[in-house]
Amino acid sequence: MNTTNGKVLNRYHVIFLAQSIMIGTGILSLPQKLSSMGYTQTFMPLLFGVIASLTLFAMVWLCSKFPNDDLFRMNEILLGKWLGKFINILIIIQFIVFSAGIISNYMHLIQSTALQEQTITLPVLCFLLLLIYIVSGGIKSIARFCMMTFFITIGVIYFTRWAIEKGDPSHFLPLFNFTPNEFYEALKQGYFSILGYELILFYFPYIIDQKKAFRHSLIGIWISIFLCFITTAISVMYYSEWQLKNVEFSVLNLFKAGEFTFIERIDIIGITLWVLLILSSVTAYVWCAKRGVDTLLKKKKQNYQLYIIAFIIFIIIKMPFSREFQEKLFMASNYMGYLLVIWPVFLILIYIIRKKQVQV
Amino acid sequence: MNEIPEQIVAKLKQEINEVDDVKLKMIATEEGDVTVIYFSSLIEKMTLQTMVTIPLANNLKQIHQMAQYVDPKDVQGVVKKLNAGQTLLFFHETNALLSVDTYSAPTRAITDTETESTVIGPQDAFTESLETNISLVRRRIQSSMLKNENRIVGSEANIKISIMYMDNIVSHENLDDLRNRIDQVEYPLFTDISVLKQLIEDNPLSPFPQYYMTVRPDSICRYLLDGRIVVFMDNSQLAIVCPTSFFEMFVSIEDYYNRWTTASLLRMLRFFGFFLTIIITPMYISALTFHPEILPYELLLNLQESRSKVPFPPLIEVLFIELIIEVLREAGSRMPAKVGQTIGIVGGIVIGTAAVEAGLLSNILIVLVATSALLSFLPPIFLMSNTSRFIRYIFILSAGLFGLFGQMLAFAWLIHHLLSLKSLGTHYMTPAIPRKPTDLLDSVIRFPTKYLRNKSGISKAQKK
Numbered sequence: 001m002n003t004t005n006g007k008v009l010n011r012y013h014v015i016f017l018a019q020s021i022m023i024g025t026g027i028l029s030l031p032q033k034l035s036s037m038g039y040t041q042t043f044m045p046l047l048f049g050v051i052a053s054l055t056l057f058a059m060v061w062l063c064s065k066f067p068n069d070d071l072f073r074m075n076e077i078l079l080g081k082w083l084g085k086f087i088n089i090l091i092i093i094q095f096i097v098f099s100a101g102i103i104s105n106y107m108h109l110i111q112s113t114a115l116q117e118q119t120i121t122l123p124v125l126c127f128l129l130l131l132i133y134i135v136s137g138g139i140k141s142i143a144r145f146c147m148m149t150f151f152i153t154i155g156v157i158y159f160t161r162w163a164i165e166k167g168d169p170s171h172f173l174p175l176f177n178f179t180p181n182e183f184y185e186a187l188k189q190g191y192f193s194i195l196g197y198e199l200i201l202f203y204f205p206y207i208i209d210q211k212k213a214f215r216h217s218l219i220g221i222w223i224s225i226f227l228c229f230i231t232t233a234i235s236v237m238y239y240s241e242w243q244l245k246n247v248e249f250s251v252l253n254l255f256k257a258g259e260f261t262f263i264e265r266i267d268i269i270g271i272t273l274w275v276l277l278i279l280s281s282v283t284a285y286v287w288c289a290k291r292g293v294d295t296l297l298k299k300k301k302q303n304y305q306l307y308i309i310a311f312i313i314f315i316i317i318k319m320p321f322s323r324e325f326q327e328k329l330f331m332a333s334n335y336m337g338y339l340l341v342i343w344p345v346f347l348i349l350i351y352i353i354r355k356k357q358v359q360v
Numbered sequence: 361m362n363e364i365p366e367q368i369v370a371k372l373k374q375e376i377n378e379v380d381d382v383k384l385k386m387i388a389t390e391e392g393d394v395t396v397i398y399f400s401s402l403i404e405k406m407t408l409q410t411m412v413t414i415p416l417a418n419n420l421k422q423i424h425q426m427a428q429y430v431d432p433k434d435v436q437g438v439v440k441k442l443n444a445g446q447t448l449l450f451f452h453e454t455n456a457l458l459s460v461d462t463y464s465a466p467t468r469a470i471t472d473t474e475t476e477s478t479v480i481g482p483q484d485a486f487t488e489s490l491e492t493n494i495s496l497v498r499r500r501i502q503s504s505m506l507k508n509e510n511r512i513v514g515s516e517a518n519i520k521i522s523i524m525y526m527d528n529i530v531s532h533e534n535l536d537d538l539r540n541r542i543d544q545v546e547y548p549l550f551t552d553i554s555v556l557k558q559l560i561e562d563n564p565l566s567p568f569p570q571y572y573m574t575v576r577p578d579s580i581c582r583y584l585l586d587g588r589i590v591v592f593m594d595n596s597q598l599a600i601v602c603p604t605s606f607f608e609m610f611v612s613i614e615d616y617y618n619r620w621t622t623a624s625l626l627r628m629l630r631f632f633g634f635f636l637t638i639i640i641t642p643m644y645i646s647a648l649t650f651h652p653e654i655l656p657y658e659l660l661l662n663l664q665e666s667r668s669k670v671p672f673p674p675l676i677e678v679l680f681i682e683l684i685i686e687v688l689r690e691a692g693s694r695m696p697a698k699v700g701q702t703i704g705i706v707g708g709i710v711i712g713t714a715a716v717e718a719g720l721l722s723n724i725l726i727v728l729v730a731t732s733a734l735l736s737f738l739p740p741i742f743l744m745s746n747t748s749r750f751i752r753y754i755f756i757l758s759a760g761l762f763g764l765f766g767q768m769l770a771f772a773w774l775i776h777h778l779l780s781l782k783s784l785g786t787h788y789m790t791p792a793i794p795r796k797p798t799d800l801l802d803s804v805i806r807f808p809t810k811y812l813r814n815k816s817g818i819s820k821a822q823k824k
Contacts, residue, residue, distance in 0.1 A: 133773070144793065145775065264656045275765065
């Protein structure tokens with residue numbers, strides 16, 4: 001297993017880490033999240049891509065100043081030990097809650113489509129065991145898994161064929177038919193779906209070719225953006241505006257549009273196959289959380305932190321609170337995710353101010 | 361006779377006490393009396409006659425030319441030589457101890473391959489004799505770069521093994537790694553090279569075989585020329601090839617003898633057959649237990665009709681028949697050939713007809729199970745087909761637990777497990793990792809032979 005501290009990620013790993021972490025459950029409900037803009041949502045993912053590229057640039061710039069440190073260390077260096085540690089704890093909590101949010105969302109989806117007669121306790125446990133197994137292999141192992149999942153799941157796109165055939169391209173027009181408010185709402189709701197690339201702040205020290213990390217990550221991001229674009233475009237073609245607004249996980253219904261003679265409900269196969277994508281994004285978040293705990297405790301090469309993190313995730317998913325509270329919590333962690341995207345910009349400012357003090 | 365030799369003989373006798381097949385014979389020659397000591401079980405009478413008895417009587421010069429001098433004080437060394445099938449000659453007049461190599465233990469003739477037979481291509485297979493096996497390889501690769509290193513493993517039995525490689529192609533890093541692993545092995549019970557293989561594998565706990573094993577000399581030569589390392593063991597028909605990849609477990613040497621179109625077709629069958637065999641019966645469970653809605657109405661009706669008499673849930677039904685097939689296979693493979701056939705027929709009829717009529721199984725399931733059982737026998741490496749059957753049970757149980765979701769979890773486990781496996785320090789998942797574009801020419805689709813010039817990525821060969 002690759003748990004060495006050396007540089008282990010080559011360019012393919014970087015591309016597909018960026019790509020696979022981004023595609024989680026987000027894309028499944030992306031058309032609904034963007035529905036405030038109605039049919040003009042098609043090009044939103046492209047705008048997201050531009051924003052992501054700009055923020056990625058800030059991240060990589062900051063990382064290149066500290067080539068051997070991740071964000072946890074950077075916080076401590078730039079903000080001082082105690083403030084840095086405090087921020088780090090917040091980030092760790094954010095990652096754990098965020099991962100729990102992804103898993104919880106997915107599990108509820110599974111429960112409502114595939115496992116209608118079961119509680120999700122046992123499936124969640126099995127999922128977490130698998131998660132521990134993959135994370136304990138280290139970041140390279142996660143990167144490889146991401147790569148495989150991309151190539152295994154990319155075939156799912158084929159199932160949207162019928163939706164394209166039945167769809168109406170005239171829905172794309174007219175362009176720019178929205179108010180600023182609708183635009184803001186869509187931006188706020190939809191950007192979650194492409195979160196994930198910010199984890200480069202944490203795996204950057206492991207990248208072999210750090211100078212080209214920006215380019216490689218960018219390729220990964222744009223692959224995902226392209227997939228999101230296809231998703232929204234096909235949804236816009238296929239659905240009515242009402243459906244876009246009210247059908248949760250509308251992408252699944254795209255799969256249902258057609259059928260084979262031997263399989264009736266392709267969406268069930270699609271949604272269960274989605275577990276690979278969920279695993280690839282959650283493992284990365286959990287790995288980062290574990291790294292954070294490691295830097296807090298200054299202990300390495302032990303796996304018990306991982307078990308504790310998995311246990312906390314399990315508690316969060318199964319906690320005896322109402323679904324509304326859970327949703328609020330996950331929503332809060334999503335907004336924290338936005339903060340994390342902006343965070344490097346803030347750190348860059350501090351870096352410029354304290355440049356002389358922090359240069360080692 | 362002076363004292364020293366007597367002591368030696370006494371010591372020797374002590375060492376080989378109660379070994380009845382040691383023969384001590386006194387022969388009178390021109391140079392005085394000679395005691396001949398040998399293991400009658402390791403030496404044929406004819407060999408002894410031509411190599412020792414006749415030359416002793418007529419032409420002592422010949423003996424001196426052939427023989428090696430041995431230090432009589434090194435009793436252990438002397439015993440070792442005896443055990444290796446050499447004949448010791450003790451000259452009483454001169455106190456000299458000589459050894460003549462007369463090893464001629466009974467060996468089997470080279471026969472057809474039984475486990476990996478092909479229609480086209482050479483038919484000879486390795487035997488249990490190390491020398492024969494090496495000669496079979498040397499006959500095909502006539503190059504001074506083909507090296508073989510002998511080692512002894514097994515503290516009790518002193519089994520000879522031989523590491524073979526092409527010196528100019530092999531990765532010396534791999535070679536050193538393998539040597540280290542073999543040197544660190546401490547295990548007394550080597551009865552076949554499969555035992556050694558399990559001890560020097562990267563991940564002994566994994567269900568997947570991490571080294572290729574074959575009885576075919578042509579296959580071995582192909583791998584040697586690709587820069588792999590081959591290990592032979594005396595008394596073992598199999599040879600192991602390392603490193604190898606998951607994908608190569610589905611490659612038969614016949615693929616290179618067939619035309620590329622046929623070869624590609626068969627390879628695809630074998631490769632995707634592995635995934636089909638672990639998916640078919642779990643799908644049946646998932647579809648019937650958790651997601652009947654994924655099946656079209658007519659098919660579902662058909663299935664329910666055939667299952668109408670069956671009193672068990674699908675999971676039990678599938679486990680029941682899968683286990684019966686395992687039992688049939690196991691019983692058939694251990695029985696004498698004549699009885700084995702009967703078992704096959706009886707099993708076929710009992711399961712095929714009687715079990716369905718009795719309402720124990722649905723006949724659609726029988727079709728599925730039979731197909732998946734057949735598919736599991738497709739990999740040319742028997743170990744891999746065993747693995748696929750084992751993996752299938754994991755999938756069956758996970759399908760029984762969570763249906764399709766369980767299957768996908770098991771699938772994710774399988775992918776990650778395969779990705780983390782290594783064979784002699786190299787990744788098991790070529791051509792996915794290590795990536796070498798030319799490997800794709802010889803992957804699921806085998807390109808026409810003239811394009812297959814490059815060494816594969818997994819062998820880390822010196823020559824590209």
